[in-house]
Amino acid sequence: MRLREVFVSLALENGIEKIYAPGLKKPDPLAFLASQIASGKMSLYRPKEVRRLCLTINGGYVEAIPDAYAGINSEKSILDKSDFVEYLSPFPYIVVDCKLRDIHSEKEILSLDTQIKKTLSVVRRFMWDERLVITGFRSEASAIHYPSTEDFLTEMNFEKVILLDPNGKDVFQGEKADCYIIGGIVDRSGDKKGTTELIYRRLAENGFDVERKRILLRNDVVGVPDRINHIAEIVLKCVIDGLNVERAIYDVQNRKIARWRLRKEIAKNAKRIKVSDRKFRVIGKSFFDEVRNWLKVNEDDFYKCARDMGVMVLGETLTSAKVLKIRGDL
Ligand SMILES: C[S@@+](CC[C@H](N)C(=O)[O-])C[C@H]1O[C@@H](n2cnc3c(N)ncnc32)[C@H](O)[C@@H]1O
Known part of the structure; x- marks a missing residue:
């Protein structure tokens, strides 16, 4: 369950269905409002009895007298951070470990900052700002900052921590954990292949079992998007929304990344045929139907x-019997 759903049920329990939230122009205003209230940056107050354009608890808008006003002031609130407390512990922490910032160029550091801001937007769709922790780097995002992941882990004493690493031995199957660590690594220049392992080694050397x-x-x-914000989104879609990993990747994947994988799949599945001494690589048109559900590509x-790969697309399903037939017809 996302924080948004927690907020909706808390609001309904308190008889709040229409909220006057001036200036709240966000793609998902209820999720944003929920994250702001859980962070203590906003609360709900008793409103004035004046007709307003209100956000409804279903996510729509209606012109009506609101049940609550969202903002921050010194009045007594009718719903605030303290109402959320008992529902917050199942939400995981996302840590972006930026201790390797010195291996990055200035341009990459800017990109790191952008990816962290985007990660905060992702986190706000599922949880709230304090569930994002940035270590070893002072970003502008209103997340929590720690000098190191070690400092944070020592303070929290979690039972289960997962470091996401493209070279990890085990495969992520959507397992729940108290905390997920993502490397604050941007692969724009140089060869940073395998650098996430440095984070693992450092944590292990400092006595942390992740x-x-x-x-x-x-x-x-x-085909797996590798930006920090995308990895955070895949993880949260699995552990909060309950999607399987393939579906979560599909939701987050863009066409460019999907095409990289498509090329690999075409190369693997194309067949070689010979026509009048000329060799061709061919693939059946129906192969597209085999990939369209898990790769975000169009026809x-x-x-x-x-x-681009010099592979001809044939109009029919290319069974091995048919390939033999084509060969036999030569
Ligand atoms: C741009 S990647 C950097 C990967 C780095 N070049 C490496 O080979 O270790 C940024 C971070 O996203 C996460 N990440 C990216 N792709 C991943 C994958 N397929 N599986 C697990 N984590 C991944 C890792 O935490 C990684 O440190």
Whole structure:
């Protein structure tokens, strides 16, 4: 359950269905409001008896007399941070470990900052600001900051911590944990392959027992979006929304990343045929139906990738019997 749902049920329990929330122009205003209240940045107050454009508890808008006013002032609130407390413990922490900032260029540091801000937006859709922890880097995001992940882990004394690492031995299957660590690593220049492992080694050397897991899409890391905000979103979709990993990746994947994997799949599945001494690589058109449910590509992407790879798309399903027949017909 996302924090938004916790907020909706708390509001309904308190007879609040219409909220006057001036200036709240967000893609998901209820989620934002929930995250602001849980962070103590806003509360709900008794409103004036004046018709307003109100946010409804179903996420719509209606012109009506509100049941509550969202903001911050010195009046006694009717719903605030303290009402959330008992519901908050199941929500995990997302830590972005930026101790490796020195291996980054200035441009990459800017990108790191942008990705952290985007991660905060993701976190706000599921939870609230204090569940995002940035270590070893002072970002502008209104998250929690610690000098190191070690400091944070020592203070929290969690039972289960997972470090997301594309080279981890174990595969992430959507396991719940108290805390997920993502490397604050931006791969724009140089070879940073394998650098997440440095975080693991450092934590192990400092006595922290963390599980190291990689996210795979059908047994391959290609096609898994690797930006920090995307990894956070995949994890939260699995552990809060209950999606399976493949579905969570699909939701987050963009077409560019999907096309990288599509090329790999075409290369793996194309067949070689020989026509009048000329060799061709071909793939059945129906192969597109096999990938469209787990790769975010459209038919144009399929034809373009095949063409770029010099693979011909045949109009029918290409069974091995048919390939033999084509060969026999030569
Ligand atoms: C841009 S990636 C950097 C990966 C780094 N070049 C490496 O090879 O270790 C940023 C972070 O996202 C997470 N990440 C990216 N792809 C992942 C995957 N397939 N599985 C698990 N974590 C991943 C890791 O925490 C990683 O440190």
